[in-house]
Amino acid sequence: MSNLQLALPGLLGDTAEWVWRDDDFDEVPVKRFEHATVMRDEVVRAIGPRAGGTYVDATLGGGGHTVALLEAEPRSRIIAFDRDRAAVDAAQQTLAPVADRVTFLLAPFSRLPEELERLGITRIDGIVADLGVSSPQLDDAERGMSFRREGPIDMRMDREAGETALELIERLPDDDLANIIYEYGDERRSRRIARSIKKALVAGELRTTLDLRRAIVRAVGPARVGGVDPATRTFQALRVAVNTELAELERLLEVLPRLIGEGGVAAILSFQSMEDRLVKRAFATAEWSRLTKKPQSPSDEECALNPRARSAKLRAARRHIDQGDPGQGLSQEPGLE
Numbered sequence: 198m199s200n201l202q203l204a205l206p207g208l209l210g211d212t213a214e215w216v217w218r219d220d221d222f223d224e225v226p227v228k229r230f231e232h233a234t235v236m237r238d239e240v241v242r243a244i245g246p247r248a249g250g251t252y253v254d255a256t257l258g259g260g261g262h263t264v265a266l267l268e269a270e271p272r273s274r275i276i277a278f279d280r281d282r283a284a285v286d287a288a289q290q291t292l293a294p295v296a297d298r299v300t301f302l303l304a305p306f307s308r309l310p311e312e313l314e315r316l317g318i319t320r321i322d323g324i325v326a327d328l329g330v331s332s333p334q335l336d337d338a339e340r341g342m343s344f345r346r347e348g349p350i351d352m353r354m355d356r357e358a359g360e361t362a363l364e365l366i367e368r369l370p371d372d373d374l375a376n377i378i379y380e381y382g383d384e385r386r387s388r389r390i391a392r393s394i395k396k397a398l399v400a401g402e403l404r405t406t407l408d409l410r411r412a413i414v415r416a417v418g419p420a421r422v423g424g425v426d427p428a429t430r431t432f433q434a435l436r437v438a439v440n441t442e443l444a445e446l447e448r449l450l451e452v453l454p455r456l457i458g459e460g461g462v463a464a465i466l467s468f469q470s471m472e473d474r475l476v477k478r479a480f481a482t483a484e485w486s487r488l489t490k491k492p493q494s495p496s497d498e499e500c501a502l503n504p505r506a507r508s509a510k511l512r513a514a515r516r517h518i519d520q521g522d523p524g525q526g527l528s529q530e531p532g533l534e
């Protein structure tokens with residue numbers, strides 16, 4: 198079976214597997230790209246794409262939500278963002294059969310207003326954002342996001358810009374590092390961990406992700422049987438900081454009401470309580486009618502098939518326009534940068 202058949206179930210072939218595989222291509226050493234799309238049907242149901250509609254996939258990744266939306270409404274089109282060149286390149290290949298309906302953008306989704314303006318789009322009809330990182334990003338040791346695989350302490354989604362996690366650790370004083378670990382990782386033992394990481398750095402013992410994990414374990418002790426790895430929260434915190442993930446989401450939530458047309462739906466999947474809180478707060482404003490008062494979680498079946506879906510929370514809201522709303526959209530917002 199070819200790559201494309203595996204990648205686009207329904208569009209190209211009849212397969213239930215929702216992954217990309219490159220194993221068949223022995224002569225071309227292509228990296229495996231496997232990401233199981235989370236809450237695919239729930240997202241499509243919430244957005245309810247319409248013929249002629251323009252939708253945004255803020256987090257293209259493996260293209261799962263993009264394809265699902267296009268399948269649900271073949272006469273719609275998608276503007277797809279990802280800040281990871283590897284993801285965009287791979288998706289461009291895999292989504293080639295539907296490329297006439299997808300505009301691929303290598304950009305952070307915080308640039309939504311600028312990119313839409315550049316494309317001459319004044320309104321979108323809906324958006325999905327599936328926050329966080331993809332399985333290929335987590336699984337590729339070279340990206341440095343996993344404490345289980347030895348790699349550089351990098352953690353950037355966009356490997357062409359910004360500071361790596363190691364550079365962040367080198368630059369920040371102990372207290373600031375501890376604050377990041379506490380705030381973005383919800384880690385109570387942040388001070389001890391930050392001191393231990395800095396000590397390893399000074400001793401020249403902080404070169405790889407496994408060194409980083411060792412420094413964390415030195416501070417807090419090994420994992421308890423059946424418990425989460427002691428490095429989980431610190432790795433998450435550093436990744437969130439390196440990729441300015443909360444600022445990205447805040448900016449998206451701030452600009453969305455001006456860009457979504459009346460009745461358009463925003464569906465946001467978050468995987469951390471900090472993100473979910475931001476989405477909850479934004480959707481509680483007068484600009485939105487919530488479709489989900491409580492966040493929706495994946496089914497037990499989905500969690501069994503894809504353990505990474507377990508922490509997902511889906512919130513969806515419809516753009517609601519009061520009479521007398523001053524208007525929305527880029528064309529009426531010349532001041533929008």
Ligand SMILES: C[S@@+](CC[C@H](N)C(=O)[O-])C[C@H]1O[C@@H](n2cnc3c(N)ncnc32)[C@H](O)[C@@H]1O
Binds near residue numbers: 279280445
């Ligand atoms: C969870 S994956 C998306 C998976 C996708 N929905 C699918 O079904 O295949 C998240 C993707 O969003 C990208 N991403 C995360 N934050 C981003 C941001 N602020 N701007 C653009 N892309 C971002 C990551 O690089 C990653 O490829």
